[in-house]
Amino acid sequence: MTILLLFGTLLLCILLGVPIAISLGLSAIFTILFATDFSLTIVAQRAFTSLDSFPLLAIPFFMLAGILMGKGGVSKKLLDLASSLVGFLVGGLAMVTVVSCMFFSAISGSGPATVAAIGSFMIPEMKARNYGKGFAAAITAASGSIGVIIPPSIPFVLYGVVGSVSVGSMFLAGIIPGIILGLSLMIVSFAISKKHNYVAAQEKVSFLEVLRKVWDAKWALLIPIIILGGIYGSIFTPTEAAVVAVVYAIIIGVFVHKELKLKDLYQCFVEASIINGATMIIIGLSISFAYLMTLEQVPMKMADFLTGVSSNQLIILLIINIFLLIVGAFIDTISALVVLTPILLPVVTNVGVDPLHFGVILVTNLAIGFVTPPLGVNLFVASGISGVRIETIAKAIVPIFIMLVFSLLVITYVPSFSTFLPEYFMGG
Amino acid sequence: NDSSGEAKTSKDSYEIRVAHLVNEKQSTHVALEDFKKAVEERTDGKVSVTLYPNGSLYASDREAIEAVQLGNLEMTVPAVAPLANFNSKFMVFDLPFLFDSRDAAHSALDGELGQQLLTELEQNDLKGLVFGENGFRNMSNNEAPIEEPSDLDGLKFRTMSNPVHTASFNAWGANASPLAFGELYTALQQGTYDAMESPISLYYTQKFYEVQDYLTKTGHFYAATVMLTNNDYFNNLPEDIQSVIQEEAENWRANQREIAAKQDAEWLKSLQDEGMKVNELSDEQKQVFMEESQSVYDKFSDEIGQNLIDMAKDAN
Amino acid sequence: MKGIKLLDRRFEEVFLFLSMVAIVGLIFYQVVSRYVFNDSITWSEELARYIHIWQVWLGASFAIRMNQHIKVEVFRDLFNRTIRKVIDCIALFLWFFLAGVLAFYGTQLVLNLLGTGQLTPAMRIPIWIAYAAIPVGGILMCVRLIQQMILLFRPNTLEEGTS
Ligand code: NA
Numbered sequence: 001m002t003i004l005l006l007f008g009t010l011l012l013c014i015l016l017g018v019p020i021a022i023s024l025g026l027s028a029i030f031t032i033l034f035a036t037d038f039s040l041t042i043v044a045q046r047a048f049t050s051l052d053s054f055p056l057l058a059i060p061f062f063m064l065a066g067i068l069m070g071k072g073g074v075s076k077k078l079l080d081l082a083s084s085l086v087g088f089l090v091g092g093l094a095m096v097t098v099v100s101c102m103f104f105s106a107i108s109g110s111g112p113a114t115v116a117a118i119g120s121f122m123i124p125e126m127k128a129r130n131y132g133k134g135f136a137a138a139i140t141a142a143s144g145s146i147g148v149i150i151p152p153s154i155p156f157v158l159y160g161v162v163g164s165v166s167v168g169s170m171f172l173a174g175i176i177p178g179i180i181l182g183l184s185l186m187i188v189s190f191a192i193s194k195k196h197n198y199v200a201a202q203e204k205v206s207f208l209e210v211l212r213k214v215w216d217a218k219w220a221l222l223i224p225i226i227i228l229g230g231i232y233g234s235i236f237t238p239t240e241a242a243v244v245a246v247v248y249a250i251i252i253g254v255f256v257h258k259e260l261k262l263k264d265l266y267q268c269f270v271e272a273s274i275i276n277g278a279t280m281i282i283i284g285l286s287i288s289f290a291y292l293m294t295l296e297q298v299p300m301k302m303a304d305f306l307t308g309v310s311s312n313q314l315i316i317l318l319i320i321n322i323f324l325l326i327v328g329a330f331i332d333t334i335s336a337l338v339v340l341t342p343i344l345l346p347v348v349t350n351v352g353v354d355p356l357h358f359g360v361i362l363v364t365n366l367a368i369g370f371v372t373p374p375l376g377v378n379l380f381v382a383s384g385i386s387g388v389r390i391e392t393i394a395k396a397i398v399p400i401f402i403m404l405v406f407s408l409l410v411i412t413y414v415p416s417f418s419t420f421l422p423e424y425f426m427g428g
Numbered sequence: 429n430d431s432s433g434e435a436k437t438s439k440d441s442y443e444i445r446v447a448h449l450v451n452e453k454q455s456t457h458v459a460l461e462d463f464k465k466a467v468e469e470r471t472d473g474k475v476s477v478t479l480y481p482n483g484s485l486y487a488s489d490r491e492a493i494e495a496v497q498l499g500n501l502e503m504t505v506p507a508v509a510p511l512a513n514f515n516s517k518f519m520v521f522d523l524p525f526l527f528d529s530r531d532a533a534h535s536a537l538d539g540e541l542g543q544q545l546l547t548e549l550e551q552n553d554l555k556g557l558v559f560g561e562n563g564f565r566n567m568s569n570n571e572a573p574i575e576e577p578s579d580l581d582g583l584k585f586r587t588m589s590n591p592v593h594t595a596s597f598n599a600w601g602a603n604a605s606p607l608a609f610g611e612l613y614t615a616l617q618q619g620t621y622d623a624m625e626s627p628i629s630l631y632y633t634q635k636f637y638e639v640q641d642y643l644t645k646t647g648h649f650y651a652a653t654v655m656l657t658n659n660d661y662f663n664n665l666p667e668d669i670q671s672v673i674q675e676e677a678e679n680w681r682a683n684q685r686e687i688a689a690k691q692d693a694e695w696l697k698s699l700q701d702e703g704m705k706v707n708e709l710s711d712e713q714k715q716v717f718m719e720e721s722q723s724v725y726d727k728f729s730d731e732i733g734q735n736l737i738d739m740a741k742d743a744n
Numbered sequence: 745m746k747g748i749k750l751l752d753r754r755f756e757e758v759f760l761f762l763s764m765v766a767i768v769g770l771i772f773y774q775v776v777s778r779y780v781f782n783d784s785i786t787w788s789e790e791l792a793r794y795i796h797i798w799q800v801w802l803g804a805s806f807a808i809r810m811n812q813h814i815k816v817e818v819f820r821d822l823f824n825r826t827i828r829k830v831i832d833c834i835a836l837f838l839w840f841f842l843a844g845v846l847a848f849y850g851t852q853l854v855l856n857l858l859g860t861g862q863l864t865p866a867m868r869i870p871i872w873i874a875y876a877a878i879p880v881g882g883i884l885m886c887v888r889l890i891q892q893m894i895l896l897f898r899p900n901t902l903e904e905g906t907s
Pocket residue numbers: 104105106107108109110146147148149150151152153
């Protein structure tokens with residue numbers, strides 16, 4: 001009964017267009033009011049305690065660093081580098097989009113931010129060269145998903161905090177799966193481009209020219225080295241790494257590229273704060289929702305249910321993947337992580353899945369959710385910058401989606417893609 | 429200020445939710461299972477007890493204590509350290525080398541000192557039933573066995589977020605700073621921190637033996653726990669239920685301490701089997717540590733109250 | 745009128761900017777102090793955490809003005825303009841209710857903490873100062889939601905929020 005009230009209210013509020021964070025909070029409030037004898041001070045208390053965590057502070061600063069780098073003129077340099085690498089292939093511009101999103105992912109922790117940074121250059125460019133406008137927006141939206149798999153990654157930070165897994169190890173775990181997703185998007189771009197006769201963007205360039213582009217993009221390429229090197233060299237924690245990246249991005253933007261003025265800095269800081277507010281209150285309110293689920297012992301029931309269906313790791317992971325793809329269509333990444341990590345993580349670790357590997361599976365599913373309607377944040381951003389209707393993008397994304405799901409299965413059933421780097425660098 | 433407690437006086441069933449942080453294997457939880465059984469049996473099922481271990485309901489002691497205080501949770505069993513934020517008298521337990529032995533600690537906590545502290549809690553809307561224990565905290569590091577304070581020189585030492593703890597370690601020469609517990613394992617593995625301190629049980633249950641080589645049985649802090657309910661909630665329970673709970677709390681205490689002692693011995697051996705090198709401090713060596721922490725006593729004695737400190741010391 | 749416009753546009757914004765600068769400064773100083781002065785600060789993380797919580801709840805309020813909250817609008821989009829307005833109105837009311845709960849129960853929580861005198865672990869300052877972010881955020885959200893309600897029925901009085 002309590003559970004019905006909880007989920008019924010949630011669904012109703014979401015359908016009415018109430019923001020997801022608020023819907024989660026409201027369903028917790030109504031459930032507490034009508035099905036328990038608790039006081040609503042619980043909701044207020046949790047709105048505070050759920051955010052009282054230092055590792056969570058990495059999230060706003062990885063956002064801010066991404067915004068500063070995007071405005072500070074590095075997107076263009078990353079695009080030039082990507083063009084020199086893959087621009088000569090069939091479907092050159094689509095390839096360049098995928099590869100520049102991969103590069104930008106190593107700076108930004110967010111999917112939508114990656115779409116915005118690369119898409120605002122590439123979608124108009126593709127449209128101008130007669131690419132289907134649906135495909136142009138769809139491939140950008142999908143490439144943006146890599147933003148949360150290649151480190152740094154906001155969902156990995158959150159998974160680490162909620163699931164008590166080291167954030168640094170999660171970052172390492174995402175590198176190979178992120179590259180796999182990128183390659184699969186290049187493959188599907190190639191096939192679609194071949195079919196529609198989208199040609200190369202430019203001639204093949206010499207190795208020396210590539211090196212020159214690398215040199216031009218050096219300030220941007222140093223960011224992942226600072227972040228990852230800093231974390232693995234035990235120089236700083238992920239949160240400190242995010243702040244160092246912010247300071248670095250300011251210095252590069254103001255003094256080296258000279259594209260950031262004081263007024264831009266103000267705007268970037270405010271923009272990051274607003275997105276952070278809208279993102280973090282999801283954590284602040286979904287934790288009350290998760291609390292009621294724990295109180296109703298949903299995690300235990302879910303575990304019993306899943307292990308009742310099968311004790312086979314492969315089958316349990318398959319069921320979870322299907323479930324997560326459906327959830328990802330309707331719910332945003334942050335709420336899904338806060339609510340589902342405590343439920344699913346104990347189930348899968350019980351059947352022998354490595355928590356790092358599961359983190360990658362979980363986040364990859366939710367990253368695919370970025371491009372599945374009705375709630376696909378990357379679709380919204382891609383539509384916003386290109387003016388292409390959501391429906392048109394959604395149609396064009398079908399083959400890309402199938403390819404992403406295929407990569408998801410590869411990542412799910414070959415654990416060492418996720419666990420190899422963390423084991424190699426951090427011994428587990 | 430808690431209305432839900434008053435509404436319950438006429439009810440014929442009561443639910444006691446107990447939320448705590450430790451895992452199901454640890455003595456606190458094992459003894460709580462007996463507590464649950466006994467309370468439910470002795471009240472003919474009128475009272476039902478549900479246990480939420482592993483921080484599944486409240487992720488920190490501070491949060492759980494606050495929830496009990498607000499009347500949103502019936503019971504919790506926190507370490508006493510975070511209670512010092514609620515009532516500064518509880519800082520007495522943060523002082524280094526306060527008790528010489530388990531027996532001394534037990535006699536102080538079950539006697540006048542304990543009673544005085546539990547009564548203190550009523551001002552904070554809390555009702556403390558009994559003191560349990562996580563045992564003595566010990567030090568570990570990756571450099572060498574610790575024998576005297578100078579062995580701590582320059583060690584990057586993780587402490588709890590507690591001013592007395594940090595002050596104590598800095599007084600002994602360590603470079604002490606707090607760090608979130610969840611980040612500790614990785615920090616030790618990567619060498620961001622060299623050393624830590626905790627009860628034996630955590631070294632075993634959280635696998636710190638994998639990232640720490642030397643364990644020294646310093647017993648520098650005695651880590652008590654306390655079984656807490658909301659004061660109004662408890663006082664509004666029917667008297668027969670109150671006395672069942674109080675008696676079973678005392679049984680829980682005896683039971684928990686016994687299991688804790690057994691587990692400490694067992695797990696210490698397991699730690700050695702896993703390759704940790706264990707050494708013990710002699711009384712003389714402890715004396716040196718104690719002398720070098722006088723500045724900490726001087727600094728905090730006014731805030732805690734000299735008479736409480738004397739009462740604790742008298743138990744030795 | 746000009747004053748109100750300035751307040752509408754800049755009230756949370758200036759706080760958001762300054763608090764973000766403060767946290768960056770604090771954490772960067774923590775890193776520098778550890779490596780350059782070889783000195784670990786014990787209170788910087790706690791202070792950064794509390795400023796951040798304030799920032800989140802004020803940012804959430806400003807995000808209402810800037811239309812930045814994540815929602816699913818496909819269902820609502822199925823209807824004509826009039827019904828859409830009704831649905832939006834209900835959604836704003838529900839949201840207002842939640843903001844009201846945060847404001848009211850957050851205040852109760854703060855008063856309770858004032859009474860029990862709980863201190864923060866590292867800085868040992870009264871913890872209600874940090875908790876006050878919840879009721880203040882709730883009240884600001886209420887104000888922003890009333891403003892949205894007015895905008896819903898008089899769409900031309902204020903310029904649309906942009907990011
Ligand atoms: Na990324």
